[in-house]
Amino acid sequence: MVDVILGLQWGDEGKGKIVDYFAPRYDVIARFQGGPNAGHTLYVGDKKVVLHQIPSGVFHENTVNLIGNGVVLDPVTLRKECATVAAFGIDVRKNLFISERTHLILPTHRALDKASEQSKGTDKIGSTLKGIGPAYMDKTGRNGLRVGDLLDKSFTTQYIKLRLKHQKILDSFNFTEDITAWEEEFFEAVEFLKELNIVNGEYFINDRLKKGQKVLAEGAQGSMLDVDFGTFPFVTSSSTISAGVCTGLGIAPQQIREVIGVTKAYCTRVGSGPFPTELLEETGDELRKLGNEFGATTGRPRRCGWIDLVALRFACMVNGVTQLVMTKTDVLDPFTEIEACEKYMVSGKEIDYIPFQMTRLDIQPIYKKIKGWNSSIENSKDFTSLPEKLRSYISYIDDAVGAKVKYISNGPGRDQIILVP
Ligand code: GDP
Numbered sequence: 001m002v003d004v005i006l007g008l009q010w011g012d013e014g015k016g017k018i019v020d021y022f023a024p025r026y027d028v029i030a031r032f033q034g035g036p037n038a039g040h041t042l043y044v045g046d047k048k049v050v051l052h053q054i055p056s057g058v059f060h061e062n063t064v065n066l067i068g069n070g071v072v073l074d075p076v077t078l079r080k081e082c083a084t085v086a087a088f089g090i091d092v093r094k095n096l097f098i099s100e101r102t103h104l105i106l107p108t109h110r111a112l113d114k115a116s117e118q119s120k121g122t123d124k125i126g127s128t129l130k131g132i133g134p135a136y137m138d139k140t141g142r143n144g145l146r147v148g149d150l151l152d153k154s155f156t157t158q159y160i161k162l163r164l165k166h167q168k169i170l171d172s173f174n175f176t177e178d179i180t181a182w183e184e185e186f187f188e189a190v191e192f193l194k195e196l197n198i199v200n201g202e203y204f205i206n207d208r209l210k211k212g213q214k215v216l217a218e219g220a221q222g223s224m225l226d227v228d229f230g231t232f233p234f235v236t237s238s239s240t241i242s243a244g245v246c247t248g249l250g251i252a253p254q255q256i257r258e259v260i261g262v263t264k265a266y267c268t269r270v271g272s273g274p275f276p277t278e279l280l281e282e283t284g285d286e287l288r289k290l291g292n293e294f295g296a297t298t299g300r301p302r303r304c305g306w307i308d309l310v311a312l313r314f315a316c317m318v319n320g321v322t323q324l325v326m327t328k329t330d331v332l333d334p335f336t337e338i339e340a341c342e343k344y345m346v347s348g349k350e351i352d353y354i355p356f357q358m359t360r361l362d363i364q365p366i367y368k369k370i371k372g373w374n375s376s377i378e379n380s381k382d383f384t385s386l387p388e389k390l391r392s393y394i395s396y397i398d399d400a401v402g403a404k405v406k407y408i409s410n411g412p413g414r415d416q417i418i419l420v421p
């Protein structure tokens with residue numbers, strides 16, 4: 001049996017914290033897409049940790065963690081992160097496994113990402129510059145190198161061949177930065193990676209499923225950044241939705257049971273692209289300050305706005321969400337009034353669906369005003385102690401989205417989560 005936890009907005013919904021919370025109920029935690037563009041924050045005791053490549057179950061003794069074939073892996077980031085978790089006494093040689101089919105992010109992928117973004121000028125995607133797009137292009141273009149290739153003696157030759165190809169593209173971009181230091185770091189990290197548990201991911205996971213073990217698949221980027229269904233071209237380069245779990249791990253769709261969608265009580269986005277409910281005035285600044293909305297990977301300030309129910313309904317549809325987790329609910333504590341976007345106004349017409357090319361349209365959100373609870377919930381432990389107005393907000397979201405909010409998160413801490421009966 002496989003359950004999935006994934007983000008329903010443009011990322012940073014708090015997936016890391018929620019995966020960490022649910023992890024003890026599972027035997028395997030598996031990442032199925034994305035790479036070091038992800039920044040998943042969790043707290044171990046009172047210590048904050050941000051994970052980029054390693055699944056968020058890594059701090060639990062009785063779970064193992066798998067980096068699946070659908071991920072793109074930067075050995076340099078992985079090595080640094082292994083050192084971070086080792087400081088907590090975690091031995092990745094015991095609880096981390098990496099699929100041999102996982103594609104590698106090479107130093108030239110990072111250079112290509114930078115060169116491509118520079119060439120786009122004001123039309124840039126606002127990528128994390130981690131080499132994600134170019135690495136996935138080499139996967140679908142059938143050029144990329146995989147973790148399993150590291151163990152073959154031809155690896156260096158294959159690397160040089162691909163590097164030459166990349167150099168030609170970099171030359172066409174007039175990209176002249178010296179990447180020798182990146183390459184040195186890369187080859188050192190490759191030696192480290194070779195010592196880790198490199199496995200056949202699809203047998204690894206299916207053998208465990210056959211034995212009745214439970215798997216939790218952890219999504220990285222949010223659903224609105226999905227390469228097919230997100231706000232293309234302002235998206236990432238992988239399938240972030242639940243369908244990506246099958247191709248990103250090698251499991252059959254019948255194995256999937258719950259799809260747990262994580263949404264903030266409001267909405268944020270980093271990087272460029274459409275964001276209909278973005279608040280460019282002081283309420284946006286207030287949300288950013290209250291929610292500490294700065295990127296966990298790049299430190300960029302996140303764009304902030306009210307919850308977008310049109311996008312949320314869409315995300316629930318394409319994912320088959322069976323339950324919702326609403327995070328950062330406490331961030332709305334000080335407001336006497338909050339808003340929720342129920343529909344869009346496009347060219348004088350009300351619509352309640354996600355249109356084809358959001359970037360070319362002037363989309364105005366149509367809001368419902370909702371009374372805020374205007375009191376602190378960060379110390380609340382159960383549903384009955386929550387303010388009545390918040391309980392009504394939760395029922396309103398249930399009805400508006402057509403999926404039930406089963407948990408609310410009321411702070412970044414591990415124990416700040418409340419079951420909604
Ligand atoms: P992820 O990428 O989806 O894992 O999310 P990030 O880690 O990038 O961003 C979520 C941020 O919100 C992190 O700093 C978390 O510590 C924090 N966080 C998670 N849940 C809550 C919550 O319920 N309330 C508050 N105030 N912060 C939260």
Ligand code: IMO
Binds near residue numbers: 127
């Ligand atoms: P987590 O896992 C928020 C955004 C980037 C950019 C676009 C493409 O922490 O939710 P990429 O580097 O993937 O080519 O960038 O996607 N993006 C994210 N935004 N959270 C993330 O991850 C993101 N990963 C990528 O800002 O707009």
Ligand code: MG
Binds near residue numbers: 011012038039040296
């Ligand atoms: Mg994040």
